[in-house]
Amino acid sequence: MHPFQETIHSKSRQRKETYIKGLFCCMTIAIIIPLILIIGYMLHEASPVLSADFLLKAPERGMKAGGIWPALLGTIYLVMMSLIVAAPIGVMAAIYLNEYAGDNWLTRTVNLAVINLAGVPSIVHALFGLGAFVLFAGMGKSILAASLTLAVMTLPVIITSTKESLAAVPMAFREACWNVGATKWQTIRRVVIPNSISGMLTGFILEVSRAAGETAPIMFTGAVFYKAVEEGNLFAYNLTDQCMALSMHLFTISTQVPGVPEAIPFATAIVLLGTVLVINAFSIAFRIYLRSRKRW
């Protein structure tokens, strides 16, 4: 018999291999297909109510009709405020970790702290926000307190993606700058940061997407069940006000209000989900665009 001739054993092994590959493929698809079905069903249930009016009008008749404008506006406020606070701190922390930190216990502790911060349950962030911002700092329940709570929660997202983009800048560039007498900060400001902006922006977009979707951290620090707000006015909220928020609103009308026509919660869910997925899609497209525009 020819040494490389196929035997019955090798044929059955190959068949087994194909089955296994098929099994793993199915497992992967099994994760994704239900999701697509669910989203489709939600869209279907939401369609009677989805319209531009839904986004721009306030809830009416005790939330049993009308739109979600105050919640949409509130989410926009919360997300922007949290980004304004988290972005500078996160970027500077990442610069510290990648450019200044030595290989010592302090650096390892900081890295551990970032990972831990990312793993804190959202309700514990809510308790922290309540204890620290609402009570101790005296902000009361407000957009300010809720945004700060969200900022602390999303800080690791910005730190991690900024750190990655800084690390992608080759060391040779920094050495070339130091060789001509530039200081560390000059090098960072003139060469490293301009070439990491893209990664930072990706981190910001991710932060926005996460902050928009969170409920627990804002439930006790500034988001409320209902607030009357002028329709169409982009400046309707003050930082010291409490606000409605998309995520909170979805929770509220799903559980706290009896007799709501089902289309409304489904539509709210679709708006929230759609917003988050669109933001993420944008970040992915941005990343792909950047990869094609390499500067070195």
Added chain:
Amino acid sequence: MEPKIEISSLRVKYGSKEALKGISFQIRKNEILGIIGPAQSGKTTLLKVINRTIEHEPGVELNGMVSIDGVDIFKMRDVHALRRRVGMVAPLPVGLPLSIYENVAFAPRTGGMNNKAKLDIIVERCLTQAALWDEVKDRLHTLGTKLSGGQQQRLTIARALSHDPEILCLDEFSIAIDPVTTMRIEEVLKELRSSMTIILVTNLVQQARRLADRTAFILNGELVELAETNLVFSDQAVDQRTKDYVGGIFG
């Protein structure tokens, strides 16, 4: 005559490995000093000590003294001012991800000069000295990283010249460039000697022979021999190891 650079018992350790084992010598003003020796002998380490970029390496131990014009460099408070007095050209070409103009203007700008007219003059002068001006003068705004390897190396040289150094260190500058460009730069170095002191680390023994006034042979962190170039490359070399290396028996 006072030496430009004086090195006394310089010892450099990376962890347990001793890169330089207590070398001492002097570099004269306006000479081209060639430094030859096989890989991993400590030649690059020596250059990094002179502009104190050795301090960026983790876990480095330094002993001994290095002085420029009689002043101990490790006692100088402004290390960035020191680095502007020393031009450094690394083996691998590095074009910064800035425009060609900004690549050369980088050092003057970070040194505090922002006058456009003066920067224009510096950029043209340095690119000309680096034998690059003619090729890039019409596209100074394009990215430095998009140039060829040989062009990027000449750009690096232009950058090194842009802050008017008194001392120019070249670390195997011709590794990544073609022989014709190498020749052009060697001509430039000969001209520059009158205005600066040049330290030329090279593994191309013949290059040292062509350019250097004196040549030092460094092996395994030790200074084996330092003498007039023609002596080092002849039968009158003092150390047998020098003759062996120069003769190609090892390297």
Added chain:
Amino acid sequence: MQYQRGRWSRVIEFLIEWLIRISGISAILFVFGIFFFVFKEGAGFLVTKWKPIEFFTSVEWYPTSLSNKRYGILAIIAGSASVTLLAMMIAIPFSLGAAVFISEFCAPKLKEVLKVLIEFLAAIPSVVWGFIGLMIMNPLIIKIFNAPIGLNVLNGGIILALMSIPIIVSISEDALKAVPDSYREAAIALGVTKWQMIYRVLIPAAKNGLLAGGLLGVGRSIGETMAVLLATGHAVQIPNGPLDSVRTLTATIAAELGETEQGADHWQVLFIIGIFLFSITFVINLIAYLVVKGIRIQAGDS
């Protein structure tokens, strides 16, 4: 050439570098801060009235009783544990399968698409997951299993599994990718099939990373709030089976905090539950971090 950098620009640089250093350690400050402020709110009760044995071993959770307040969280712990256990039983095999598929069997183009889809899955807000549990899984479970109620361990477990899969897949895929190609090539050269290579060589070599992925999935599940609040029902009881309703630690805090008065016993106890949660996830994250560091040292780039 020595132009003088303005003294002003040097001062600014000094200040900026200090700002950077402070931001750098901010993460540590925040982690401490979280522990401190949560502890502070519960400290009063903790120090004076807390009975640890009763707290952890009693199933009687009656914080609002007028005559006899009891704070036993054993049933609530069972709630968290049961949902997490079920979620991991579902998530880990599927995640591993998907990670192996993406890492070893997949064409590069398809790989990009799948990774993007998984990123989308990860981005779905927890309240939307809870909504799905409430409005879609709920009636589905009632119909399929003929159950009296669809908000239970099963509902929560499936939802949590879907929520944890992205992170487990992502870390597992990284762990598999980190195994040097030389391992794969050596195995194939010995004539084994791909599956045997995966089963006998790759997975054991990547086991640290896979373990870390599983741990982080557990951490995510235990810490999840909104999804379980909406999907597991409201019964504070030790479940007898997956169709029973339960309450998790996280949902208890979220559901009851709004009803308490600031500073009251009930309020403080909820904060104490928060400390307990924080400690659990802290330990899980610490272990996962150490496990991952273990891999990096093995791979030689500590």
